[in-house]
Amino acid sequence: SQTIHQWPATLVQPVGSPLSLECTVEGTSNPNLYWYRQAAGRGLQLLFYSVGIGQISSEVPQNLSASRPQDRQFILSSKKLLLSDSGFYLCAWRGSSYEQYFGPGTRLTVT
Amino acid sequence: AQSVTQLDSHVSVSEGTPVLLRCNYSSSYSPSLFWYVQHPNKGLQLLLKYTSAATLVKGINGFEAEFKKSETSFHLTKPSAHMSDAAEYFCVVSYYNTDKLIFGTGTRLQVFP
Numbered sequence: 001s002q003t004i005h006q007w008p009a010t011l012v013q014p015v016g017s018p019l020s021l022e023c024t025v026e027g028t029s030n031p032n033l034y035w036y037r038q039a040a041g042r043g044l045q046l047l048f049y050s051v052g053i054g055q056i057s058s059e060v061p062q063n064l065s066a067s068r069p070q071d072r073q074f075i076l077s078s079k080k081l082l083l084s085d086s087g088f089y090l091c092a093w094r095g096s097s098y099e100q101y102f103g104p105g106t107r108l109t110v111t
Numbered sequence: 112a113q114s115v116t117q118l119d120s121h122v123s124v125s126e127g128t129p130v131l132l133r134c135n136y137s138s139s140y141s142p143s144l145f146w147y148v149q150h151p152n153k154g155l156q157l158l159l160k161y162t163s164a165a166t167l168v169k170g171i172n173g174f175e176a177e178f179k180k181s182e183t184s185f186h187l188t189k190p191s192a193h194m195s196d197a198a199e200y201f202c203v204v205s206y207y208n209t210d211k212l213i214f215g216t217g218t219r220l221q222v223f224p
Contacts, residue, residue, distance in 0.1 A: 006154075032210055043201075043214045044155075090154055097162040098143045098205040100212060102154035 002027035006091050006103040014111055019078040021106050023091030032094040033074040035066055039087045086110045113138050115202045117215035125223050130189040132218045134202030143205040144185045150198045197222045
């Protein structure tokens with residue numbers, strides 16, 4: 001069966017510091033992968049999606065970037081964090097009927 | 112345009128009583144619809160999905176939803192609430208049956224003993 005991992009689970013970073021969040025999927029090959037952000041008390045915002053290695057589409061202009069160096073690995077990065085980057089970051093992969101399966105999430109607090 | 116509207120931001124029930132979480136959708140054709148549950152500080156878990164097969168969809172943990180085209184609704188129900196059902200629930204539509212999901216604003220379910 002498929003499993004999706006995210007790490008770290010929680011992260012506290014100062015403003016201006018870099019960021020790297022990692023997501024890996026097991027049990028499926030060449031999945032469509034997604035990064036979402038969920039701000040406190042708000043819905044999910046799609047940040048990036050990828051249909052294959054090296055293929056990244058950005059939904060929202062911001063100081064975040066994404067990369068897909070391997071088939072089942074998706075990385076979210078920033079060179080300099082802003083306070084507004086705080087939130088709950090979720091990675092997901094797409095199933096056979098457009099449904100998406102989410103990872104456990106990373107809680108990022110920028111101080 | 113595709114959209115979903117969750118009619119209640121909060122729902123409170125007693126343990127053992129039925130649960131009804133309401134969702135209306137707007138779509139120019141037959142959509143793919145989903146219900147997700149999110150417990151605090153957890154990822155979203157897929158409860159069930161409708162993809163133009165049977166209109167009554169059974170999901171995990173005793174939940175089910177009925178697709179009603181005439182009413183453009185996809186309400187989530189459970190016959191008997193359990194304390195562990197307390198969470199945030201999201202109704203979601205696939206944008207023109209693509210990768211892009213459109214999320215409702217969520218319904219917070221409280222379950223009282």
